[in-house]
Amino acid sequence: MTQAEGPAVPEPLLITQAATADGVTVVTLRGEVDYTSGARLTDTVVACMEAGRNTVVDMSAVTFIDSTGINTLVAARQAARNNWLRLVVPPGPVLRVVRLVGLDTVMGCHATLEEALNA
Numbered sequence: 001m002t003q004a005e006g007p008a009v010p011e012p013l014l015i016t017q018a019a020t021a022d023g024v025t026v027v028t029l030r031g032e033v034d035y036t037s038g039a040r041l042t043d044t045v046v047a048c049m050e051a052g053r054n055t056v057v058d059m060s061a062v063t064f065i066d067s068t069g070i071n072t073l074v075a076a077r078q079a080a081r082n083n084w085l086r087l088v089v090p091p092g093p094v095l096r097v098v099r100l101v102g103l104d105t106v107m108g109c110h111a112t113l114e115e116a117l118n119a
Contacts, residue, residue, distance in 0.1 A: 011031040011032050011063060011064075012031050012032070012036075012037070013029060013030070013031040013032060013033055013034075013036075013037035013040070013041065014029070014030040014031055015027065015028070015029055015037075015040060015041060015044050016028045016030075017044065017048075020117065022117075023053070023054070024053070024054045024055065024056060024117060025048045025053045025054070025055045025056070026055075026056045026058055026113065026117075027044055027045055027048065027055060027056070027057045027058065028058040028061070029041070029057065029058065029059050029061065029062050030061040030062070031061070031062065031063065032062070032063055032064040032065075033059075033062055033064065033065040033066065033068065033069030033072075034064065034065075034066045034068055034069070035066065035068045037068075038068035038069065038071070038072055041069065041072045042072045042075060042076075045057060045072060045073070045076040045085075046072075046075055046076050046079045048076070049076050049077075049079035049080045049081075049083065049085060050079050052081055052082070052083050053083060054083045054084050054085075055076075055083070055084075055085050055086070056085075056086045056087070056088060056113065056116045056117060057073070057076075057085065057086070057087050057088070058088040058113050058116075059087060059088055059089050059094055060088050060089070060090050060112075060113070062094050063093075063094075064093070064094070065094050065097050065098075070097070070098075070101050070103060073085075073087070073103060073107070074103070074106075077106060077107055084107075084108070085107050085108075086107065086108040086109075086110060086116040086119060087103075087104075087107060087108065087109045087110065087116070088109075088110055088111070088112060088113050088115075088116045089104075089109050089110070089111075090111050090112070091111065095109070
């Protein structure tokens with residue numbers, strides 16, 4: 001008899017920040033962006049925008065994003081003053097969601113961190 005596996009446990013979101021030599025803040029996300037991690041992500045990214053820093057959110061290691069994550073990115077974009085917010089979203093399911101809601105039309109979406117930093 002085969003045992004059925006239980007529900008999958010969401011991968012917790014890890015958030016790190018680093019500054020480039022040019023002063024751009026790179027926020028790197030790893031894991032799932034959902035309602036359990038939304039507040040931490042909002043605090044981090046919106047704080048970068050409100051501080052007037054150009055910011056890249058690297059989502060290349062994000063495995064899932066829901067409306068909470070999308071709303072966070074929209075709020076961060078709205079908090080931007082004279083600075084910019086760019087996303088790193090390689091091809092895959094996360095990019096599909098980003099395109100589905102039209103987020104790629106209001107902020108720069110790039111396949112790699114290098115592309116985002118050089119845009």
